[in-house]
Amino acid sequence: MxxxxxxxxxxxxxxxxxxxxxxxxxxxxxxxxxxNPRIVTGTVCTWGERILLCRRAIEPRYGHWTLPAGFMEIGETVGAGAIRETIEEAGARIELQDLYSMIDVVHAEQVHVFYRARMLGPELDPGPESLEARLFDEQDIPWDELAFKTVISTLRWFVADRREGHFGLHTDSIVHQPKAGKLSPRS
Ligand SMILES: [Zn+2]
The missing domain is CATH 2.20.70.10 (Ubiquitin Ligase Nedd4; Chain: W;)
Structure with a gap:
């Protein structure tokens, strides 16, 4: 500022x-x-066994795959924001399930929150922030082309939990050193 x-x-x-x-x-x-930190809210959406991913049409990480997610807006709940972002980025009709992961991204001044969600139909209609939206079988998930560490962690937890037949709440913190001088007083 x-x-x-x-x-x-x-x-x-x-x-x-x-x-x-x-x-x-x-x-x-x-x-x-x-x-104060900002909330990024999104979903791990499934249609049957397949998982919904979007390919980013915006920076950062243009062209990489991500779970539908974005910044929470003033006046909405975290869950409503997750639904809104999923509609905006993928055009998916969904029903929210449980809170699934919450990851502090300390250096980015963000908290990323993902809910599990169930698609109510297979139709997708990606918005301007997505190059495409697609349903992936687990073996086809493009692990090397995922956009963010929080997306990779959440998807890893999800596929592991699904194999075990139980979904828990997962938390983590990503902490990098702050950029030199960023938080030091100027005067
Ligand atoms: Zn003033």
Whole structure:
């Protein structure tokens, strides 16, 4: 953040009184602009034994396969966001099942959440964010062309759980070193 969303003055990165970490603070209007992780919500959708994947038509990871997922919007629940993203990216009609995985992606400032879901019909109609949407048999999953670590982990858990006949809730954290200086105060 460079400018205050309230008054457009340049902000400074500083630790506010009674706080313990740097925040973007506006010297002109005194607003403190807190930044918090964003939720990415999506689905592991099946039609029979086959699993729904979308090939990304947008960066990052253009052309790679992914589970349908995207940023949660203000005013919706995590589950409603998962359904919406699945409709937008794959055009699939689905019924949400249980929460399936939750993965902290600390360096990306995101939390990725996936639900299991059941397709209500085989029809797909990929939206502008997908090059294609396709149902994959397990042996055809393009493991080397998947877009994100959270998608790989979730799909690995899913195929393993399905073989065992029991789906649990899976959690994980991906932690990379922050970029040098990114979180250090400028003044
Ligand atoms: Zn301001």
């Amino acid at each position: 460079k400018f205050c969303p309230n008054c457009a003055s340049p902000v400074t990165l500083t630790v506010p009184p009674a706080d313990n970490r740097p925040r973007y603070v506006c010297p002109a209007c005194s607003a403190i602009h807190y930044q």
